[in-house]
Amino acid sequence: MNTQPKGVIARLAVLDLRHEWILTLCMVLAIAAILAPLLVLLGLKHGTIQTMRDRLIEDPVNREIKPARTLRLTTQWFDEFKQRPEVEFIIPTILRGSSIVRLSSPEKRLVLDLVPTAPGDPLLLENEGIIPKEGECVLSYAAAEKLGVKKGSRLTAKITRTRNRRREYERTDLRVVAILDPRADVLDRVYMPFEFVNDVEAYREGRAVPKRDWSGGKALPPLSYDGLWVLVPQPFTSIQETILTIGTGLAEIKKLKAAQFRQLLGFSLPDNYHAYQLLARGSPIMMSSIKSVKNKLRGKSAIVLPFAQEIEIKRANGEKIKVVGLSLDESQTTDLGLPALPWGTFEASADFSKQGQILFDLPDQESIKVTAPILESEIEFPLTRRGASFGDYAIVPVELLGTLRTGQSSKILFDKTQETFLLAKAGYRGFRLYARSIDDVPILYQDFIAQDIDVITKVQEIEKVKVLDRGLTRIFWLVAIIGIAGGMAALIASLYASVERKKRDISVLRLMGLSRLEVFQFPIYQGIIIAILSVIMAIGGYALLSSIINFVFSADLKMGQKICNLPINYFVFTFIVTCLIAALSSMLAAWKTTQIDPAEAIREE
Amino acid sequence: MATKLVFELCDALKRREQGGVAFELHIPKLALYQGQFVAVVGESGCGKSTLLDLLALVSKPTTCRQFFYYEMRQTTDVKQLWENKEESALAALRRSHFGYVLQTGGLLPFLTVYQNLQLPSKINGYKNNAEILKLAKRIGIEGLLQKKPQYLSGGQRQRVAILRALAHQPKIILADEPTAAVDKTRARSIVKDFNTLAKESGTTIVMVTHDDALVAPFAEVTYTFELNEVSETLTQSKLLT
Numbered sequence: 001m002n003t004q005p006k007g008v009i010a011r012l013a014v015l016d017l018r019h020e021w022i023l024t025l026c027m028v029l030a031i032a033a034i035l036a037p038l039l040v041l042l043g044l045k046h047g048t049i050q051t052m053r054d055r056l057i058e059d060p061v062n063r064e065i066k067p068a069r070t071l072r073l074t075t076q077w078f079d080e081f082k083q084r085p086e087v088e089f090i091i092p093t094i095l096r097g098s099s100i101v102r103l104s105s106p107e108k109r110l111v112l113d114l115v116p117t118a119p120g121d122p123l124l125l126e127n128e129g130i131i132p133k134e135g136e137c138v139l140s141y142a143a144a145e146k147l148g149v150k151k152g153s154r155l156t157a158k159i160t161r162t163r164n165r166r167r168e169y170e171r172t173d174l175r176v177v178a179i180l181d182p183r184a185d186v187l188d189r190v191y192m193p194f195e196f197v198n199d200v201e202a203y204r205e206g207r208a209v210p211k212r213d214w215s216g217g218k219a220l221p222p223l224s225y226d227g228l229w230v231l232v233p234q235p236f237t238s239i240q241e242t243i244l245t246i247g248t249g250l251a252e253i254k255k256l257k258a259a260q261f262r263q264l265l266g267f268s269l270p271d272n273y274h275a276y277q278l279l280a281r282g283s284p285i286m287m288s289s290i291k292s293v294k295n296k297l298r299g300k301s302a303i304v305l306p307f308a309q310e311i312e313i314k315r316a317n318g319e320k321i322k323v324v325g326l327s328l329d330e331s332q333t334t335d336l337g338l339p340a341l342p343w344g345t346f347e348a349s350a351d352f353s354k355q356g357q358i359l360f361d362l363p364d365q366e367s368i369k370v371t372a373p374i375l376e377s378e379i380e381f382p383l384t385r386r387g388a389s390f391g392d393y394a395i396v397p398v399e400l401l402g403t404l405r406t407g408q409s410s411k412i413l414f415d416k417t418q419e420t421f422l423l424a425k426a427g428y429r430g431f432r433l434y435a436r437s438i439d440d441v442p443i444l445y446q447d448f449i450a451q452d453i454d455v456i457t458k459v460q461e462i463e464k465v466k467v468l469d470r471g472l473t474r475i476f477w478l479v480a481i482i483g484i485a486g487g488m489a490a491l492i493a494s495l496y497a498s499v500e501r502k503k504r505d506i507s508v509l510r511l512m513g514l515s516r517l518e519v520f521q522f523p524i525y526q527g528i529i530i531a532i533l534s535v536i537m538a539i540g541g542y543a544l545l546s547s548i549i550n551f552v553f554s555a556d557l558k559m560g561q562k563i564c565n566l567p568i569n570y571f572v573f574t575f576i577v578t579c580l581i582a583a584l585s586s587m588l589a590a591w592k593t594t595q596i597d598p599a600e601a602i603r604e605e
Numbered sequence: 606m607a608t609k610l611v612f613e614l615c616d617a618l619k620r621r622e623q624g625g626v627a628f629e630l631h632i633p634k635l636a637l638y639q640g641q642f643v644a645v646v647g648e649s650g651c652g653k654s655t656l657l658d659l660l661a662l663v664s665k666p667t668t669c670r671q672f673f674y675y676e677m678r679q680t681t682d683v684k685q686l687w688e689n690k691e692e693s694a695l696a697a698l699r700r701s702h703f704g705y706v707l708q709t710g711g712l713l714p715f716l717t718v719y720q721n722l723q724l725p726s727k728i729n730g731y732k733n734n735a736e737i738l739k740l741a742k743r744i745g746i747e748g749l750l751q752k753k754p755q756y757l758s759g760g761q762r763q764r765v766a767i768l769r770a771l772a773h774q775p776k777i778i779l780a781d782e783p784t785a786a787v788d789k790t791r792a793r794s795i796v797k798d799f800n801t802l803a804k805e806s807g808t809t810i811v812m813v814t815h816d817d818a819l820v821a822p823f824a825e826v827t828y829t830f831e832l833n834e835v836s837e838t839l840t841q842s843k844l845l846t
Contacts, residue, residue, distance in 0.1 A: 008727050012715075019715030019753075508711045511663060513700020513728060515693050598663040598699070601711060602654055602781055 009518055013525035027494045028533045034487040035538030038480050040545045045472040047565035052465050056438045060122040065433040068454035072427045086440035089120050092428030094201040102158040105147045112143050112188040116197035122434045127184035130177055137192050138178045140185035149176055163206045170214045219423040220350035221412045223402030224284035225306035230276040232302045249289035251281035266324050266392030270337050287348045303332050308405035313370045325398030342386040343397045352420040358383040359395040374407030381414040438462045488585045495523045495589035503596055510598035519593045527586030531578045611776050612637035616670035619655050630655045632844045640807045644824035646817040651830035652842040653813045661779050662695045701729050704770030706780035710762040712754040718765050719750040725773040740768050744798050759786040767799050780812040
């Protein structure tokens with residue numbers, strides 16, 4: 001028995017279609033007439049959404065996330081955020097009040113916002129800018145227009161501040177290295193290296209910036225305490241006690257017994273004095289609270305002394321020193337029956353020459369190195385021994401404890417060269433962040449919301465595009481389903497009619513020995529061939545129509561943008577789906593061929 | 606005189622019924638030998654096409670005692686194939702061992718003459734283009750090879766049909782009134798060429814016709830029919846040698 005070579009049925013199907021080329025052309029045109037508009041519709045949907053997405057993606061402003069309010073963010077927070085895959089660029093920003101600079105060109109002057117930048121800043125790099133180096137700046141289009149400058153121009157920046165009721169300023173010369181595209185920024189802004197912006201902030205906050213030769217003071221840590229000791233000759237009435245907790249920042253008052261006093265301060269309370277402990281609740285008290293209490297006790301011969309709890313000092317060898325803070329003038333020490341203190345009375349001073357003293361039983365040493373716990377670490381500083389303690393514990397100026405108490409909530413450091421405590425930069429007040437893509441913006445937005453950080457994003461605009469995309473997709477599929485159903489019906493009818501017409505020919509093929517399964521393939525091949533020709537014709541039609549549409553809209557589009565556009569994979573998908581649908585549509589006709597009896601060839605004759 | 610038996614049908618009955626009227630064809634015995642020219646002569650309605658359906662393996666006999674097809678060393682029980690509904694095996698038999706010449710040729714209109722001639726060989730996986738061209742030249746149709754059947758005359762069409770039936774060298778050719786559409790002179794010429802070509806290839810020809818004079822010079826065996834109208838609803842026919 002011979003085996004039938006493959007391809008005979010397919011070849012017969014092709015030859016039959018070629019023979020009836022007019023009918024074939026009609027079928028191909030009918031299917032292409034459905035496919036081509038669908039492709040154009042899909043192209044319009046895809047092209048429009050893509051153009052909108054491109055515009056959103058292209059413009060880094062749409063990927064920008066900025067805080068809605070002032071924050072306090074650590075360097076560690078920035079380091080962690082930089083590692084996120086959704087983040088393309090992040091840079092800290094300074095307080096808006098500190099970021100004002102005056103720029104002057106030979107003709108004009110302008111007050112504008114100073115914005116930090118760094119390598120990789122997409123706002124600059126994607127808007128015709130470059131990253132400025134030291135002594136360089138990039139201007140927003142609006143700022144450049146108002147200053148009447150162009151790339152390469154020279155400007156002078158003037159940074160002003162008011163310190164000790166005096167107006168001070170510094171000048172620095174800048175070179176304009178780029179002017180941004182107008183879309184980047186509508187405001188008057190100057191972009192400069194982060195280090196410069198940071199220094200401007202320090203200067204405006206009154207600090208010196210030695211590397212720029214900008215004069216200024218030190219950022220000394222303020223004094224803060226957990227409460228006050230109040231020592232009075234006459235005991236308070238309950239009303240007087242209550243008054244001391246009203247409007248003073250102190251919440252609780254306790255009368256101390258003599259034994260408790262001795263336990264807490266390390267020396268005895270004279271018999272003619274009554275001791276009270278005033279405690280703050282929650283945040284520590286500042287100098288204003290101490291002043292307020294002192295005012296309320298005026299005329300009562302009261303000694304008011306702040307205290308800080310749980311301040312522990314350690315020597316370099318690990319020995320813990322229990323300290324009590326005392327700063328009293330001579331009359332006060334006399335009243336309390338104590339020897340005079342070398343550093344004298346309490347002052348709201350962060351002067352380390354006063355703070356760095358101790359009365360401690362260590363006769364062979366004049367200076368000791370100690371450490372004290374502060375926020376997230378320890379601080380090391382020296383103390384000058386001014387003699388032995390007269391109490392149970394070592395005695396230090398209460399101002400030192402005030403500084404160390406501040407160090408538990410704010411970052412402080414000890415500057416060995418200047419021999420002083422300094423307030424470290426309290427983190428960053430904001431940021432400028434660019435997501436890697438517009439799809440990353442909602443993810444980051446949700447994360448910020450989870451971190452309780454209010455941010456400003458273009459998430460709603462992005463969501464609008466997505467909603468539009470979903471809506472257009474639904475419309476497209478609705479039209480497509482109707483079109484495909486119509487096309488299927490047309491193909492089913494055409495192929496079925498074709499089989500009816502070719503009944504005699506198919507019966508001859510059956511008589512010549514083709515099996516039912518073999519003739520079954522005949523209309524399927526024809527359906528697929530028609531589908532292939534239809535897709536080719538539809539793609540041709542689409543190419544023509546899309547060119548016309550894109551030409552008509554070219555004035556509103558940028559170079560390379562298309563309002564009607566489909567990626568190649570859409571054509572591949574269309575091709576495969578159309579062939580599958582055509583094969584499916586030819587099933588009825590295929591079944592019909594199997595019902596044709598070979599005897600019909602003899603009878604028909 | 607042919608000697609080798611290629612086809613045998615004994616005690617076969619085919620009953621057809623349509624619109625309440627039945628027709629029965631009884632075949633006591635029909636034996637076909639290799640290279641034999643067999644004529645089946647009868648009037649319209651006597652069962653010629655019914656017989657051709659049975660011989661062409663496209664219609665199942667209603668009852669049958671023996672129905673064999675003999676090859677070189679193999680005997681195929683056609684009755685068994687019908688009973689087992691082995692349609693693919695019957696189709697394969699038709700494809701490789703049978704040739705058909707229909708009244709108007711039965712050529713496929715979407716193929717050229719040459720493609721029509723090649724079709725049986727292609728279906729069987731043969732390559733005998735040179736042989737086809739040689740035969741085409743011999744019967745004078747070489748100039749028609751690239752034409753479509755609708756551009757041929759009746760006689761040309763029948764010659765192409767005969768050549769197509771012979772192209773894959775079948776054992777048996779069944780011809781259903783192949784000269785019905787041509788004049789007598791042309792008909793005689795066609796039958797003569799048909800007989801000559803079949804004899805050369807050792808092919809058995811079964812030609813159904815109502816013109817006994819046309820086949821008389823060539824037929825080695827002639828079958829006729831005895832028609833009997835039993836009632837208004839039943840007509841019986843019997844194949845006679």
